[in-house]
Amino acid sequence: MPKRVIAHLDCDAFYASVELLRRPELRGLPLIVAGTGPRAVVTTASYEARRFGVGSAMSAAEARRRCPQAVTIPPDHQAYSEVSRTVWGLVRERLEIVQQAGIDEAYADLTGLERPLPLLRALIADVKEQTGIQISAGIAPSRLVAKIASDLGKPAGFVAIGREDCAARLAGRSPRVVPGIGPKTAARLAEMGYPTLGHLQRAPVKELQARFGENSGRDLHRRSHLHDDSPVVTERVAKSRSNETTFDADIADHAELEAILRRMGKELAEALQRKGTRGRTIAIKVRLDDWTTVTRARTVETHVNDEATIIGVAVELLRAYAPPRPVRLLGVRVASFEDDPPPAPEPRSAPPGQLRLPLSV
Structure with a gap:
């Protein structure tokens, strides 16, 4: 080859x-x-x-x-x-x-x-x-x-x-120079005594796995040595479509949030209809004023792209969550398209500073 x-x-x-x-x-x-x-x-x-x-x-x-x-x-x-x-x-x-x-x-x-x-x-x-x-x-x-x-x-x-x-x-630079290693991960690595990419390259894999988890620790070690065999693919298949907005001022009024969510759901449904795309999983994303980010999702029986279903499920999810603090960002998403495999369970919440998998920039 x-x-x-x-x-x-x-x-x-x-x-x-x-x-x-x-x-x-x-x-x-x-x-x-x-x-x-x-x-x-x-x-x-x-x-x-x-x-x-x-x-x-x-x-x-x-x-x-x-x-x-x-x-x-x-x-x-x-x-x-x-x-x-x-x-x-x-x-x-x-x-x-x-x-x-x-x-x-x-x-x-x-x-x-x-x-x-x-x-x-x-x-x-x-x-x-x-x-x-x-x-x-x-x-x-x-x-x-x-x-x-x-x-x-x-x-x-x-x-x-x-x-x-x-x-x-790159050995003398921060691990952040490597795509996939974000600022929070780099800060944790510095706390462990690995402030540069060169230090990280010499870190024991077992120690990284103990701190970040088995898969993420192994991924960090591979990334530090710049190992990658991912292919260049000519087609990128969308796994989901979403619509979200960050507010200029935090919103605490639940009725106002519902009205905004209905508008975004309508716009998302129209976009899906233009593409001729239908999905089974409808989700919302809520980021509170303290940056806590929460997602809620529901999978319906058939693939849909109609406004009534998307808005109805999204509003029900928002009401069930009932944001306990003012909201900074609100979004709605449709996934699990007709040719996709069954969806994985949605994470319940993500407190500030939590490490996600895979590591993000």
């Missing part, structure tokens, strides 16, 4: 790049793409803004404090989707095995291709010329290492690296 060659393609500061194409007069200025509500977060920021410590998922208020001179633009998701379709359409014209992982990133399997690196460089140059979007690329024997590598040379990075070299290069 030929040695695997996997590429991770990541558009640099994608939303900000699209906005700069529309507003070239802002080039060179710090730019933040974020909403305007009190709980708005940064979608992305230009590299000029990142020099001030502004980053994705940071609260918009904190971003403005760090970089008060930045230009803030509300996100235009329709424009981003249109540019994304053009970018990945060009990529698929040249590469056969492409798995889109988000609006601004994708994996490509280049195994067996003759001279894959020159081919990829030419493709990235063509995308930049035709769309104005710059892609950074990581090339490696696996998806995991390729994703890490694509971030090492940003912006306009092109990094080809092997697993062992990448593990050694």
Whole structure:
């Protein structure tokens, strides 16, 4: 079998790049793409803004404090989707095995291709010329290492690296550099005496399993050495569809929550009907003001996508839970589609700080 060659393609500061194409007069200025509500977060920021410590998922208020001179633009998701379709359409014209992982990133399997690196460089140059979007690329024997590598040379990075070299290069950095190891897990590892990836690579598997559980401990050990054999798949089948919202101010009134849930259930039913998709499991998600997150689910007898059933079950679940504190986020979800296997039991609740499986970024 030929040695695997996997590429991770990541558009640099994608939303900000699209906005700069529309507003070239802002080039060179710090730019933040974020909403305007009190709980708005940064979608992305230009590299000029990142020099001030502004980053994705940071609260918009904190971003403005760090970089008060930045230009803030509300996100235009329709424009981003249109540019994304053009970018990945060009990529698929040249590469056969492409798995889109988000609006601004994708994996490509280049195994067996003759001279894959020159081919990829030419493709990235063509995308930049035709769309104005710059892609950074990581090339490696696996998806995991390729994703890490694509971030090492940003912006306009092109990094080809092997697993062992990448593990050694990152040994002095926080374990958070590895996708799948989040901040809470990294904090626990630091408490155990493993503050860097190099320390984690030398940690006994048994000790990790004792702290994080058998499967998660083994997964942490594998991830620390950057082992990964997951394939690049060309089709991504949706396992569920959902609709959720984070409120600008916490809501304690149960009647108001029900009204919002009915509206979201109606929108979700309409989306399922447009796709011709039906599911058997209807669930709600409630995040309280102390960040406790609770899910409740019910599986009905037949596959449905009608508004009455989805709303009816969702409202019953909300009433049965009766949130004991003001609610920060509310959502409704439909899963177990017609071609899916039977659903696994829903978790009852997730208190703040609880480790979930699998480990999340």
